[in-house]
Amino acid sequence: MTTEALIEVHDDAAALATAVAGELLARLADAQSADRVPHVVLTGGTIADAVHAELARLGAASDVDWTRVALWWGDERFVAAGSEDRNAGQARAAFIDALGVPAEHVHEVPSTDDVATAEEAAERYADALAEHGADGFEVLMLGVGPDGHVASLFPGFPQLDEQERSVVAVHDSPKPPPDRVTLTFPTLARARSTWFLVSGEGKAEAVARALSPAATPAETPASVPRGREETTWFLDRPAASHL
Numbered sequence: 401m402t403t404e405a406l407i408e409v410h411d412d413a414a415a416l417a418t419a420v421a422g423e424l425l426a427r428l429a430d431a432q433s434a435d436r437v438p439h440v441v442l443t444g445g446t447i448a449d450a451v452h453a454e455l456a457r458l459g460a461a462s463d464v465d466w467t468r469v470a471l472w473w474g475d476e477r478f479v480a481a482g483s484e485d486r487n488a489g490q491a492r493a494a495f496i497d498a499l500g501v502p503a504e505h506v507h508e509v510p511s512t513d514d515v516a517t518a519e520e521a522a523e524r525y526a527d528a529l530a531e532h533g534a535d536g537f538e539v540l541m542l543g544v545g546p547d548g549h550v551a552s553l554f555p556g557f558p559q560l561d562e563q564e565r566s567v568v569a570v571h572d573s574p575k576p577p578p579d580r581v582t583l584t585f586p587t588l589a590r591a592r593s594t595w596f597l598v599s600g601e602g603k604a605e606a607v608a609r610a611l612s613p614a615a616t617p618a619e620t621p622a623s624v625p626r627g628r629e630e631t632t633w634f635l636d637r638p639a640a641s642h643l
C-alpha cells in the first residue's frame with residue numbers, strides 16, 4: 401500500500417528543523433509508549449544537520465528514553481571513520497553522544513578503517529540490518545539533492561534498479577565523495593513513516609518533479625520512497641516555491 405504524500409511548509413530552514421525535530425521526538429515517545437523500540441534512519445546533508453542540532457537542544461527534556469532508540473543511516477560516505485565527510489560522525493557530534501544512545505543501538509556503516517571496499521561495507525551493513533533491523537523503521541528521513549537523488553540513489557544510476565540486495569555500494573557519485581554505501585529502494589520501503597526534509601530554492605525544481613505524477617524513478621529517485629503508513633514532505637517556503 402502506498403500512502404499519498406502530505407506536504408508541510410515552514411517559513412524557513414530554522415522553523416523546518418524545529419518542526420521536524422519536534423515531530424520526531426513525539427513519534428519516538430509514541431512508539432515507546434506502544435512498547436516498540438523505534439528504529440530511525442538518519443540522512444546526511446545540511447537540513448539534517450539543522451534537525452540534529454534541534455534534537456540535541458530538545459531531546460534531553462523530551463519523553464524519549466534514548467536508551468531505547470535504534471539509529472541507522474540511509475547512506476554513508478565510504479571514507480575513514482574520523483573523516484568530516486562521515487554522516488555518522490556529524491550526527492554523533494551533533495546529538496547522538498549528547499543524548500546517550502547506547503553504542504549497540506547506533507548502527508554505523510563500516511568505514512575504510514573497517515573494510516577494504518564499499519562492497520564489503522554494504523554486505524556487512526546488510527547483515528546488520530538483517531540481524532538487528534527489527535521488522536522495519538519507525539521513521540525514515542531523507543534529504544533530497546537538487547538532481548532529485550535521495551540517500552545515495554542518483555538519477556540514472558544502476559542502484560535504482562536493485563530489488564534483491566538491501567544495501568549496495570555506489571562509485572562515481574556525482575555528489576562528492578565518490579564512493580558511498582546506500583540502502584536500496586526495497587529497504588527504504590520498510591519504513592512506517594517516510595519523511596523528506598528539503599530546504600532552499602535550489603531544491604524547488606526537484607521537489608516539484610518528485611511530486612509530479614509524470615515523475616520517473618530514473619529521472620527523480622525522490623519520487624519513489626513511500627511510507628507504509630505515512631509519507632510527508634517537510635519543506636521550507638523556498639523549497640516549496642515551484643509547487
Ligand SMILES: O=C(O)[C@H](O)[C@@H](O)[C@H](O)[C@H](O)COP(=O)(O)O
Pocket residue numbers: 443444445446447448475476477487542543544545546549550551552575
Ligand atoms: O550523504 C549524503 O550526501 C546525503 O544523504 C544526501 O542524500 C543528502 O541528504 C542530499 O544530498 C541533500 O543534502 P543537502 O541537504 O546538503 O543538500
